[in-house]
Amino acid sequence: MSKPIAKTTTHRVRGSTSGRPIMVLLDLLGRRWSLRIIWELRGEPLTSRALRAACDDASPTVLQARLSDLREADLVEHLLESGYRLTVLGRELSKEFMPLHHFAERWSKR
Amino acid sequence: MSKPIAKTTTHRVRGSTSGRPIMVLLDLLGRRWSLRIIWELRGEPLTSRALRAACDDASPTVLQARLSDLREADLVEHLLESGYRLTVLGRELSKEFMPLHHFAERWSKR
DNA sequence: TTCCGTGCTACAATAAACGTAGCAGCACGC
DNA sequence: GCGTGCTGCTACGTTTATTGTAGCACGGAA
Numbered sequence: 001m002s003k004p005i006a007k008t009t010t011h012r013v014r015g016s017t018s019g020r021p022i023m024v025l026l027d028l029l030g031r032r033w034s035l036r037i038i039w040e041l042r043g044e045p046l047t048s049r050a051l052r053a054a055c056d057d058a059s060p061t062v063l064q065a066r067l068s069d070l071r072e073a074d075l076v077e078h079l080l081e082s083g084y085r086l087t088v089l090g091r092e093l094s095k096e097f098m099p100l101h102h103f104a105e106r107w108s109k110r
Numbered sequence: 111m112s113k114p115i116a117k118t119t120t121h122r123v124r125g126s127t128s129g130r131p132i133m134v135l136l137d138l139l140g141r142r143w144s145l146r147i148i149w150e151l152r153g154e155p156l157t158s159r160a161l162r163a164a165c166d167d168a169s170p171t172v173l174q175a176r177l178s179d180l181r182e183a184d185l186v187e188h189l190l191e192s193g194y195r196l197t198v199l200g201r202e203l204s205k206e207f208m209p210l211h212h213f214a215e216r217w218s219k220r
Numbered sequence: 221t222t223c224c225g226t227g228c229t230a231c232a233a234t235a236a237a238c239g240t241a242g243c244a245g246c247a248c249g250c
Numbered sequence: 251g252c253g254t255g256c257t258g259c260t261a262c263g264t265t266t267a268t269t270g271t272a273g274c275a276c277g278g279a280a
Contacts, residue, residue: 231270
């Protein structure tokens, strides 16, 4: 959000002038609550308020902003009936993150 | 940072009142440039300036702060001879992230 | 109608990140 | 000695992101 600023066809690119997918992704996931939201949505869909509760009562402002980012990135979608959930793509990403849980346990015992 | 604020024995915990390792980890990795730094250090060690260049000339202020966080978390270490590199633990974490690269490619083609 | 729960927004305050500049330390060649 | 260039790192003023609290409009049920 500063710097030369680059764009791709579909995304503003903040932390990267290259627009390389991995950089765009790392930038998106590096925004606060992104990882946490994906983590909390790994199971059942959650309503915005349930998600907020799961996310330690984070401010609805950021949460909405992040949900908006993640929806734009096709990682999260909103269902009228049940709330927010991961898309197929989001679920794929979430699978990559599952081992993080085990790593975190090991890491905390360092 | 705000919120009730919790502490574990070794870490301030920002995004979590629980102190559960996964939450602490997600919080750490959710800070700007954390993921990118780990990504850029996946190969050879880099000097602080080389890392900064690799990270799109991010401000040295944040980079130092993040390096400090990551060093405190035993994910990154500093070598007098060659600069910064991932620790054994950091390298383990980095392995978890490698598939992200392939995911990012798929994701960008959505 | 009233009562909830939903998704979402306003707004002022605080904290994080940015960009630029520059420091001290150390090794080199001269 | 003296400059040159590299290292890690910091100061500081500005901009941006995030926070916390409050509250909106909408829809469904009672």
